Amino acid sequence: MEKLISEFSSGLFFWQTIIFVTLIFLLRKYAWKPILDTVNEREKSIRDSLNSAKEAKKEMENLQAENKKILQEARAESDAMINQAKQSGKELVEKAKSDARSEAENILAQARSSIENEKRAAMNEIKNQVADLSIDIASKVLEQELNKDKNHQEYIDKLLNEKKFN
Amino acid sequence: MLVYASFGYALEEEKEQTLQEEITEYIYHHVQDSHDFSLFSTKDKKTGEKKYYGFPLPVILIDDGVKFFMSSKLDHGKKVVESSGKYYKLYHGKIYETDSEGYISYDENGKVTNVRPLDLSITKSVFSILLVSILMFYLFRSLARSYNDNNQIAKGVGRFFEPIVIYIRDEIAIPSIGEEKHKKYMSFLLTLFFFIWFLNLLGLSPLGVNATGNIAVTFGLALVTFLITNLTANKTYWKHIFWMPGVPVWLKPLLAPIELLGVFIKPFSLMIRLYANILAGHIVLYSLIGLIFIFKNLVGSSLSLVLVFFISIIEVLVALLQAYIFTLLSALYFGFAVQEDDH
Structure with missing residues (x-):
């Protein structure tokens, strides 16, 4: 211990303390402060970046979900529109068909009735001609046997009428 | 024959003795x-005169x-220096004031009685400390600067030191x-750690510097820790020393003097730990080299x-470990000093 004290170099202690304390102040100003500030700043920016990345991811996910929803909605809507179009197309066709059918039926009915009418007219004509012919023939037949009698004529008409062609 | 043999033995014995003595002297120096x-010295075999290789340093005396x-x-x-009339x-690594003949007087215990002037020379250790300080300033200044040039990312050797700082x-x-509260102590802790570490490593270089194994240096370091601890201490710290709460x-x-003693023992242990570890390491290392x-x-x-x-x-490893321990313990003492009362 005594040797330790007697060997103690006060000069070395003096310089060591001065240099060391000066070094602390110099390094504080020119090194530690800027280094620690930069490190802190960098750490803060890393933390912030990570947070914002997380947020961006979340937002992205939300956006994606929303997009999906919109897409689904659009799809559903288009499906509905297509269905509706199909439906209305079918209806249109159906209507056209039925219209055509009824028209055809009308035309047919008209045709039928006009045929009927024609037929009737033709029949009547035929009847009349047959009557005339019959009368002619009968008269010619009867001319010989009978006098031309009005009663006979009427009687024949009556008979003809009864015998309507159907 | 017998006489010759014993003489030869004695001669060899003497020679070995001187070699061991020489090694001891080397270690001491x-x-x-x-x-x-x-840097090294040679010895003339005939005259026994030593020749030193290296460079001189300035001597500053306050007298x-x-x-x-x-x-x-x-x-x-070997020479007596005359400087403005003195x-x-x-003599044995110390500068004494003598007469023009360089007479050294002793007392009855063999102690030198000559007057020692206040020696503020730039010695080998001071020179090493200066060297390390300049190196540290350059290293960490360049680290701080590299951030500006490289978008807040360290460049070069700073990449190695930045994780240590963190x-x-x-x-x-x-x-x-x-x-x-750690921020105001950071400058001291960082400087302290790298200062001790670099000086320890320089001590292991073949230059043979032994700054951290010198008690004057460790005393200086411990003194700064002691001053910072007690000058930044808060009320709680002093209360724990002089009027310990929570005891009868x-x-x-009774506790106050023990606690007060602890205030001095803490930095004292720092001083002795670093000094003893580094000095012992150097002596062991030099002795083993001597064994060769x-x-x-x-x-x-x-x-x-x-x-x-x-x-x-x-x-x-010890060089790093001692720097770490000194820094950690200093930080712990600062922690005690600024601790808030949470009882």
């Missing part, structure tokens, strides 16, 4: 501070004014002192060499 930076001359004038104690001589902040300062009143005055020359045979010398190799590796 190496762990000691010196006034010039000698009725400032005396300044280069250490080469002292010529390792004579100085280097380690000291996150693993030493913040856990010991606390998140909000009759015990309080004492053995003088293949087996012994090579074994010593292997031993030196492993001890050197351990010493590199």
